[in-house]
Amino acid sequence: MIVVFTVTLAILAAAALLTMVRLLRGPTTLDRITALDVLVILVVCGVAVYVAINRDGSNIPLVAAVALIGFVGSATAARLVERGERHR
Amino acid sequence: MRRRLPQLFWLTVVWVLLWGTLTPTTIIGGIIVAALVTWLFPLPPMPDTVPFRPLRLLGLAGFLAFDLLRSAVDVAWETVLHGPRARAGIVSVPLLSGSARAVALLAGSVALTPGSYVLQIDRARGTFWVYTLGLRREGDVERVRHAMLVLQRKVVAAVGTAGELADCDRGLAAGTEKTP
Amino acid sequence: MTVVDVVTAVLLLGGALSCLLGALGLVRFPDVPARLQAATQPQTLGMVLILVGTAIRLEFESAATLLLVALFQIITAPVISQIVGRSAYRAGTLRRDDLVVDELADPMARDDAPVRDEPPDSGRGR
Numbered sequence: 001m002i003v004v005f006t007v008t009l010a011i012l013a014a015a016a017l018l019t020m021v022r023l024l025r026g027p028t029t030l031d032r033i034t035a036l037d038v039l040v041i042l043v044v045c046g047v048a049v050y051v052a053i054n055r056d057g058s059n060i061p062l063v064a065a066v067a068l069i070g071f072v073g074s075a076t077a078a079r080l081v082e083r084g085e086r087h088r
Numbered sequence: 089m090r091r092r093l094p095q096l097f098w099l100t101v102v103w104v105l106l107w108g109t110l111t112p113t114t115i116i117g118g119i120i121v122a123a124l125v126t127w128l129f130p131l132p133p134m135p136d137t138v139p140f141r142p143l144r145l146l147g148l149a150g151f152l153a154f155d156l157l158r159s160a161v162d163v164a165w166e167t168v169l170h171g172p173r174a175r176a177g178i179v180s181v182p183l184l185s186g187s188a189r190a191v192a193l194l195a196g197s198v199a200l201t202p203g204s205y206v207l208q209i210d211r212a213r214g215t216f217w218v219y220t221l222g223l224r225r226e227g228d229v230e231r232v233r234h235a236m237l238v239l240q241r242k243v244v245a246a247v248g249t250a251g252e253l254a255d256c257d258r259g260l261a262a263g264t265e266k267t268p
Numbered sequence: 269m270t271v272v273d274v275v276t277a278v279l280l281l282g283g284a285l286s287c288l289l290g291a292l293g294l295v296r297f298p299d300v301p302a303r304l305q306a307a308t309q310p311q312t313l314g315m316v317l318i319l320v321g322t323a324i325r326l327e328f329e330s331a332a333t334l335l336l337v338a339l340f341q342i343i344t345a346p347v348i349s350q351i352v353g354r355s356a357y358r359a360g361t362l363r364r365d366d367l368v369v370d371e372l373a374d375p376m377a378r379d380d381a382p383v384r385d386e387p388p389d390s391g392r393g394r
Contacts, residue, residue, distance in 0.1 A: 001269065004277040008318075011284035015291035022294045022303070030300045030356050034307055037348055038294060041311045041341075042287060045318045048334070052276060052322040057108070057330030063319075064106060064337050071344040078351040082358070105336050108329040160286060160313050167293040167306055174302050199346030202309035205301075205353045219353065221305050 005053050009046065016042045033077045040070030095131070096122045144246040148197075151242060155201050163202040166222040177223040178207060181236040183214045184259040185244045185252050191216075194243045198236070272324055279321030286314035300356035304349060312345040 016039060023035035044067050051059050096119065103118030104110060166174055185191070191209060195216075199205040203221040210216065220232050237260060244256040269277075293306025319338040323331035 001273055001277070004280060008280045008284045011281075011288050015284070015288040018288075018291035018295050019307075028300060028356075028359070030352055030359070031303065034300070034304050034352060035294060038291065038307050038311050041315050042291075044337070045283065045287060045315050048315075048318050048322045049280060051330075051334075052280065052325050055325055057326055057333075060108070060330050060333050060337075064333060064340075067337050067341060071340070071348065074348045075344075075351060078348060078355060082351060082355040102336065105332045108333045156309075156313055160289075160310050163293065163306055163310060164286075164289040167289055167296055172296055172298050174297050176302055195350065196343075196346040199349045199353075200309065200312070200342065202313070203305050205305065205346070205349050207353060207357055219301055219305075219357075221302055 002053075005049060008049050012042055012046050012049070029081050030078070033074055033081070036077075037070065037074040040066060040074070044070070092126050095126050099125055141246060144242075148242050148246045151239075152197055152200065155239075159202045159204070162222060166203070174221060175223055176219060176221045177229060177232075179218050179220060179223075179229050179232050179236075180215050181218055181233050181240075182259060183209065183211065183216050184237070184240050184256040185248055187244075187248055187252050189247050190240075190244050190252065193247055194240055197239060197243060204232075276321045276325055279317045279324075283314040283317030283321065286310045286317065290314065301353055304352050304356065308345055308349050312341055315341055 019035050019038045019042065023032055023039065026032055044063055047059055047063050047066070051057065051063070099122030100115065100118035103121055104114050107114045183191070191211065195206040195209065198218060204218055207217045207219045218232065218236055223229060223232070241256055241260060244253055248256065287310065290307045290310030293310070294303050297303045297306050316338045319334045319341075323334040323338075326334070
């Protein structure tokens with residue numbers, strides 16, 4: 001089983017690296033917002049795998065909190081961009 | 089107030105599930121939070137009541153789950169094969185129901201499937217526009233339009249009233265010549 | 269390995285692969301809407317698979333919370349996709365020469381008011 005967990009975490013890490021490329025390269029704010037949203041989801045996935053390894057539910061509030069805060073953050077940032085366009 | 093009771097109930101259930109323990113403290117805390125939320129952010133009143141159709145809702149959920157998997161594979165294919173040369177398009181689809189509930193659920197469903205989302209909805213003109221990734225062949229536009237009509241029929245069947253469902257079927261029977 | 273182990277392994281690996289393909293799409297696709305589509309929805313699918321795969325290994329209380337998080341993700345993902353997608357179209361980041369067909373171009377031009385604070389149809393699709 002530990003092989004499965006290691007491979008899963010490795011794939012998630014690779015995905016996070018690719019996402020970082022888009023986050024750094026941009027070019028638009030919307031690209032970065034999308035990339036950040038994806039990164040938050042990857043963090044949630046990583047913590048979930050950690051929970052699965054230890055069979056210990058004490059980190060689950062972390063999963064819930066990060067997922068919800070990630071949503072609020074992305075939605076707020078995207079709204080801000082949409083609003084900003086009007087004044088250009 | 090009667091309308092708010094189900095909301096109170098569900099919000100309390102969510103709160104208790106979030107805590108993961110069923111104790112008097114979480115139940116009372118949940119009721120307080122639910123009351124605050126429904127008081128601070130009231131939902132707009134819905135003019136009509138819809139019969140609860142669990143089977144059709146489940147059917148829609150199953151259809152969406154299958155659709156999600158299939159279009160995930162499609163988009164993955166497009167990513168690996170074409171990548172920077174990806175082709176997309178914006179397709180107009182006749183809107184068969186004006187009900188806010190159906191339109192909201194429809195937009196959510198389309199946005200959930202990889203490769204497509206609703207770009208704009210014009211309820212007055214009875215049309216919505218869908219952005220779709222991976223349009224290549226000649227018939228792809230019509231195929232997307234047809235898939236959207238089928239999805240719409242399922243959504244209205246799940247959350248629409250009998251009258252709306254009849255309207256929807258009439259629109260479907262009239263075919264796609266309504267397309268602007 | 270028990271049956272639960274096998275199911276968890278399939279769900280976790282499938283979910284992680286879906287996340288990776290989404291991230292690959294995020295890097296490879298040419299414009300914002302395509303990247304958004306390639307990235308967010310496969311990520312959502314991957315996350316739901318991983319959460320379910322984890323949930324079946326836990327006792328009921330913890331599993332319920334995880335499934336609730338998966339449900340939240342399914343409800344909230346379209347919201348982000350919707351807002352970012354609309355902004356991308358209106359900001360003109362969409363590469364028109366890559367579009368096979370743009371049936372929205374005319375009505376939008378006719379309205380000539382692509383960005384309003386609260387369009388009449390807002391609140392539906394978000």
